[in-house]
Amino acid sequence: GKERVVFANRLTWGILNLVANYFLIRRMGGLGAMIGTQLANSGACITESFFARRWIGPSFQLGRTSAIVLIATTACAASYLLTDLTASGAPGIIRFCIEAILTAGFTLALYYFFRIPEAQTVFRRLKGLASSK
16 A cells, blocks of 8 residues: 555656766766666665565565675676677677676576575476476
8 A cells, every 4th residue: 555655766766867867978978877777776676675674574685685686796797707708809799698698597507506595486486387388
């Protein structure tokens, strides 16, 4: 029953995003737009987390969330560096495809290796889907 609060939160952060992006785009171009949008989205998520904790209890566990962020960051950095070393002269679209595949592979491998509970649930469901066909 808190739809209006969520809507008002997102609307507020969206307006702040538009205002900030005006200045960031003028100064930094497309990179400014990406930075402003991600900061606004992060602010909206943090605010929603605050409301969720207040109304329904903790919405996430800091340890698990930190592990997932660290895994995603490591996978992105590793795939970028590996692609930069092996396919630096390739066209942009080819590099993008290689990096996307590597990032997905590294992420899944790290989720499996570190036994992230949320990922284990997804793996079990995928196995169930594969075995039912």
